[in-house]
Amino acid sequence: xxxxxxxxxxxxxxxxxxxxxxxxxxxxxxxxxxxxxxxxxxxxxxxxxxxxxxxxxxxxxxxxxxxxxxxxxxxxxxxxxxxxxxxxxxxxxxxxxxxxxxxxxxxxxxxxxxxxxxxxxxxxxxxxxxxxxxxxxxxxxxxxxxxxxxxxxxxxxxxxxxxxxxxxxxxxxxxxxxxxxxxxxxxxxxxxxxxxxxxxxxxxxxxxxxxxxxxxxxxxxxxxxxxxxxxxxxxxxxxxxxxxxxxxxxxxxxxxxxxxxxxxxxxxxxxxxxxxxxxxxxxxxxxxxxxxxxxxxxxxxxxxxxxxxxxxxxxxxxxxxxxxxxxxxxxxxxxxxxxxxxxxxxxxxxxxxxxxxxxxxxxxxxxxxxxxxxxxxxxxxxxxxxxxxxxxxxxxxxxxxxxxxxxxxxxxxxxxxxxxxxxxxxxxxxxxxxxxxxxxxxxxxxxxxxxxxxxxxxxxxxxxxxxxxxxxxxxxxxxxxxxxxxxxxxxxxxxxx
Amino acid sequence: xxxxxxxxxxxxxxxxxxxxxxxxxxxxxxxxxxxxxxxxxxxxxxxxxxxxxxxxxxxxxxxxxxxxxxxxxxxxxxxxxxxxxxxxxxxxxxxxxxxxxxxx
Numbered sequence: 001x002x003x004x005x006x007x008x009x010x011x012x013x014x015x016x017x018x019x020x021x022x023x024x025x026x027x028x029x030x031x032x033x034x035x036x037x038x039x040x041x042x043x044x045x046x047x048x049x050x051x052x053x054x055x056x057x058x059x060x061x062x063x064x065x066x067x068x069x070x071x072x073x074x075x076x077x078x079x080x081x082x083x084x085x086x087x088x089x090x091x092x093x094x095x096x097x098x099x100x101x102x103x104x105x106x107x108x109x110x111x112x113x114x115x116x117x118x119x120x121x122x123x124x125x126x127x128x129x130x131x132x133x134x135x136x137x138x139x140x141x142x143x144x145x146x147x148x149x150x151x152x153x154x155x156x157x158x159x160x161x162x163x164x165x166x167x168x169x170x171x172x173x174x175x176x177x178x179x180x181x182x183x184x185x186x187x188x189x190x191x192x193x194x195x196x197x198x199x200x201x202x203x204x205x206x207x208x209x210x211x212x213x214x215x216x217x218x219x220x221x222x223x224x225x226x227x228x229x230x231x232x233x234x235x236x237x238x239x240x241x242x243x244x245x246x247x248x249x250x251x252x253x254x255x256x257x258x259x260x261x262x263x264x265x266x267x268x269x270x271x272x273x274x275x276x277x278x279x280x281x282x283x284x285x286x287x288x289x290x291x292x293x294x295x296x297x298x299x300x301x302x303x304x305x306x307x308x309x310x311x312x313x314x315x316x317x318x319x320x321x322x323x324x325x326x327x328x329x330x331x332x333x334x335x336x337x338x339x340x341x342x343x344x345x346x347x348x349x350x351x352x353x354x355x356x357x358x359x360x361x362x363x364x365x366x367x368x369x370x371x372x373x374x375x376x377x378x379x380x381x382x383x384x385x386x387x388x389x390x391x392x393x394x395x396x397x398x399x400x401x402x403x404x405x406x407x408x409x410x411x412x413x414x415x416x417x418x419x420x421x422x423x424x425x426x427x428x429x430x431x432x433x434x435x436x437x438x439x440x441x442x443x444x445x446x447x448x449x450x451x452x453x454x455x456x457x458x459x460x461x462x463x464x465x466x467x468x469x470x471x472x473x474x475x476x477x478x479x480x481x482x483x484x485x486x487x488x489x490x491x492x493x494x495x496x497x
Numbered sequence: 498x499x500x501x502x503x504x505x506x507x508x509x510x511x512x513x514x515x516x517x518x519x520x521x522x523x524x525x526x527x528x529x530x531x532x533x534x535x536x537x538x539x540x541x542x543x544x545x546x547x548x549x550x551x552x553x554x555x556x557x558x559x560x561x562x563x564x565x566x567x568x569x570x571x572x573x574x575x576x577x578x579x580x581x582x583x584x585x586x587x588x589x590x591x592x593x594x595x596x597x598x599x600x601x
Contacts, residue, residue, distance in 0.1 A: 100582050101581060101582055102582070103574050103578035103579045103582065104574065104578075196558045196559060197558075197559050210556065210557045210558060211558075236564075236566065239561075239563075239564040240557075240559065240561065242559070303547065306543065306544045306547050308541070309540070309541030309542075309543060309544040310541075310544055312537065312541055313541065313544075320518060324519075327519065328584055329584070329591060329593050330579070330582075330583055330584075330591055331579070331582045331583060331584070332582075332584065333584065334584035334585065337584070337585065337594060338594075339594075339595070341594050341595075342594060342595055342596070343593060343594045343595065343596045344519065345521075345594070346594045347519045348516075348519045348520060348521040349521050351518075351519050351520050351521075352520050352521040352522065352523075355520070360520055360522075360526070360530070361530060361533060361534075363518045363520065364511065364514050364515070364518060364520070364530055364534060365534060365537060365538075367514045367517050367518045368506075368510075368514055368534065368538075371514070371517070373505075374504075374505070377545060378538075380554060381544055381545050382544060383554030383555055383556055384547075384549075384550075384552040384553070384554050384555075385544050385547060386554070386555040387552050387553055387554060387555040388547065388552060390555060390558075422533060422536075422537060423536060423537060423540055426537075437555075437558070438558060439557075439558020439559055440558075465558070465559070
């Protein structure tokens with residue numbers, strides 16, 4: 001098989017299963033690609049080639065014995081660096097965890113291991129997943145493979161860039177306000193935020209526990225469906241994990257049919273603030289969906305305009321509590337230790353040195369929103385908005401099967417462009433945040449390049465909670481129509497690096 | 498000392514928040530965060546105008562209920578699992594700075 005790095009995970013898994021190629025060969029090809037391009041892309045924070053090759057050999061042996069049956073056996077993957085990996089550095093993009101090796105694996109990591117998926121390493125991210133550009137990593141930014149001077153989105157910019165630069169066919173991301181979908185949109189890849197509780201959060205370093213959800217990243221819809229099916233399912237270690245059978249996402253992706261389906265366009269997510277090329281590609285996709293037999297209906301979600309405000313109170317509130325555990329006592333770095341220092345002094349010095357600017361900003365914001373005298377006006381009010389947004393979704397889904405919007409209001413911006421303007425940065429997530437507040441599921445898939453800058457544009461499909469299969473059905477229908485037009489995936493247009 | 502804004506953000510409050518959050522902020526950071534928190538909160542105050550008090554708050558997207566399991570002992574982490582990740586470890590315990598006010 002030629003050009004192993006450009007194949008889909010499904011193709012690679014098939015070839016490995018048929019013994020046309022070994023997992024070791026596939027893994028070596030991707031490690032070789034990483035060594036060639038990652039100095040420029042900086043998608044990875046940690047790679048251990050020997051460990052990856054050793055694991056690939058093990059998988060090859062298990063496959064030879066017939067001891068492994070999984071749709072992704074032998075295929076390599078990149079893991080966002082907030083997944084706990086036993087004995088393997090896990091930093092969350094933060095200096096406060098520099099050098100820390102977790103004593104246990106996240107459930108997702110165990111599931112991937114059991115499925116014979118081979119880890120290539122850990123990917124870069126905005127520190128503790130706070131950001132939309134991966135510029136807030138404590139270890140330097142990741143670069144967008146489409147234009148190395150631009151951001152790859154965030155917080156999962158490392159995972160998206162690893163896929164877009166053909167360093168890995170698959171990656172795991174996490175999505176608290178858009179951290180899987182927005183990076184997918186700006187790198188021309190596919191990313192899915194599953195229904196809240198659909199994938200275990202055990203061993204994922206928490207940002208905002210009522211919003212966080214891990215999900216699959218890949219270059220096409222079928223690969224995300226395959227990966228989703230491997231990582232999904234109930235986990236007794238996660239009390240918020242949904243105890244219900246996992247739907248057949250692969251069957252849904254094969255059922256690429258939108259005939260008779262009602263697809264809602266969210267009125268509030270298409271006008272002001274959206275780049276013209278983004279809207280142009282979005283409207284073309286609506287025409288394609290109509291040609292495929294879907295009915296496009298405009299729906300109004302009047303409270304979405306308050307989603308950003310509610311999110312930037314709820315997220316910092318939860319984050320400021322969750323990040324209290326990083327106190328320099330049990331793990332990570334410790335600063336200014338000494339017999340003459342009190343525990344408060346050591347904690348404050350450690351957190352001051354270990355956390356970056358955006359993390360401190362959000363901890364301060366959350367501490368404020370939760371403090372006595374302000375709680376009702378901010379956090380309490382934000383939770384009421386959350387109810388109204390959920391009601392907007394319920395009303396919309398009583399009229400349509402799925403909703404669509406542009407994933408991100410703009411294409412990838414230049415590194416540094418919005419770094420000192422937190423409010424401008426927060427606007428990147430305007431279309432993705434409502435989904436996290438309500439806990440339902442969504443996918444971003446590439447729909448073309450914006451004419452004005454030649455950069456990828458993503459379309460977001462939103463489905464009700466527990467209806468993730470609809471994402472794969474609609475996503476694969478639109479994707480196959482676009483492939484027919486383009487003669488291949490959009491990502492094949494990306495620069496070769 | 499900056500003027501106190503509608504949401505109460507001034508440098509004294511930012512210093513106080515830093516103490517609550519265990520962040521040893523520099524003077525420059527206090528100055529920056531005072532401006533930025535004011536800007537961010539200013540941009541999102543519109544939410545106070547929308548939801549009436551009779552709207553129930555949502556703290557979580559799915560109904561949460563307590564999860565129980567059988568009370569069966571299962572193997573947990575061993576000392577040797579987390580010693581390498583600890584900043585300071587002594588006599589099978591995490592070594593921490595003094596936690597009481599009196600000097601040593």
